[in-house]
Amino acid sequence: MAAFPGSIAFDEFGRPFIILRDQENQKRLTGIDALKSHILAAQQIANTIRTSLGPKGLDKMMVSPDGEVTVTNDGATILKMMEVDHEIGKLLVQLSQSQDDEIGDGTTGVVVLAGALLEQAGALLDRGIHPIRIADGFELACQTAVKHLDKIAELFPVSAENTEPLIKVAMTTLGSKIINKCHRQMAEIAVNAVLAVADLEQKDVNFELIKVEGKVGGRLEDTTLVKGVVIDKTMSHPQMPKELKNVKLAILTCPFEPPKPKTKHKLDVTNVEEFKELRQYEQDKFKEMVGLVKKAGATLAICQWGFDDEANHLLLQQQLPAVRWVGGPEIELIAIATGGRIVPRFEELSPDKLGSAGLVRELSFGTTKDHMLVIEECSNSRAVTILVRGGNQMLVAEAKRSLHDALCVVRSLVQEPRVVYGGGAAEIACSLAVAAQADQLASLEQYAFRSFAEALESIPLALAENSGLSAIHALGEVKAKQAATGDSALGIDCMSTGNMNMREQHVIESLKSKRQQLLLATQLVKMILKIDDVRSPNDGQGL
CATH class of the missing domain: 3.50.7.10 (GroEL)
Known part of the structure; x- marks a missing residue:
């Protein structure tokens, strides 16, 4: 009883009641208020990194307490370096981190999707729908979307002889990064590095054999792949x-x-x-x-x-x-x-x-007399090192992060060689499939299905906004064409080429990454919707 936060007293009739201590020092949110607080916190974080999505996404400058500057548009890195105090904000940070650990790419998209789902959940709560029914509806809608993804996914040729398809996928990943001015070269380096260490029969890639080493100086174009080990000694x-x-x-x-x-x-x-x-x-x-x-x-x-x-x-x-x-x-x-x-x-x-x-x-x-040691022609020739060059430390660090994303995407294709099309094409296809399924439901979950379909559209909307297009018009046009033709490769034309067919633009994403985004975002939203009581010390909170 020593840890009990109060004391027991008895009234004049001998009935016990509990007096809780330190209630003035406790802050408590319950019911709809708690859910609204969580949704607002998640929306703020999702809106922060929403502008970093896509090939025309903008970068964020993060300054650490000791004055160290990082410029990046990698969702996981931005969220990791943000000092988030809100509990739900921290969950979103962990969400992007788990996407980064599992897949390596799609860290911005998964947070934007989670924010959009919570925004839709807020609208359903206002209509008086119980949060558990919303959470269950989202879960069922996610299953429908994942099934549709499996249906529209295409097999992808992975071979050491023909690397061009893999390079195209790596270029899609690197297209939104700071290094996109030489992203063909970087994509080739990433693909060659993965294929050097990959066991294509077992569909396994040992990442420990790939080392990414950075050296300030020179240009990004001087980045090379060394068949061996490079050490800064x-x-x-x-x-x-x-x-x-x-x-x-x-x-x-x-x-x-x-x-x-x-x-x-x-x-x-x-x-x-x-x-x-x-x-x-x-x-x-x-x-x-x-x-x-x-x-x-x-x-x-x-x-x-x-x-x-x-x-x-x-x-x-x-x-x-x-x-x-x-x-x-x-x-x-x-x-x-x-x-x-x-x-x-x-x-x-x-x-x-x-x-x-x-x-x-x-x-x-150069003239700095900086030296590095290269160990080449090793007996185990599978170990490789990518030596990244750049004009300053910030650029080298961002190039290393970008290459890590590209390496992870190529690895996921070696492990599961199936792809869907980017530019919001897969999300629009899933949105149409979920909305069609909603019309066949007689239960209350049909509202959650329609909200899930609308939340999926947040990705192509963000892509269109970040590309300077009229978001609603661009999305409406693509949606209408997809519904009319049934072609799941039609997406937002971010590069203004006049062609919205992502198959022809070679904007390709791995199925594994897209499926993981949907599952992780839905799991997190379901968990947040089940929280209806928050107790915390009354010392002021914020993002």
């Missing part, structure tokens, strides 16, 4: 060779240092001879360590830890090039790429634990 000594061929790599997680005694006792050096002995002992240990590495047949040491100048000089004398301070994930990637084993102790080093690479070389950039 250099040889530990400037006089070590800058290029090595047919390399045997020792991958070490033990430092080039004499072992330290694991006791709390101190060692007092009282005269010169003892100091010289200690120095000699250290040198002997260094020589022994270098000797063990050389004996195993290694021609390059990759070390996770640092080593002092003396060890560095000794490595140079013994003609054993080395790289120090290589991070944990990079060490693992090098081990996978070169077929080597990570060795925790010098005594365990043996020839069979060494990795092999055909070429290790240093890249230098």
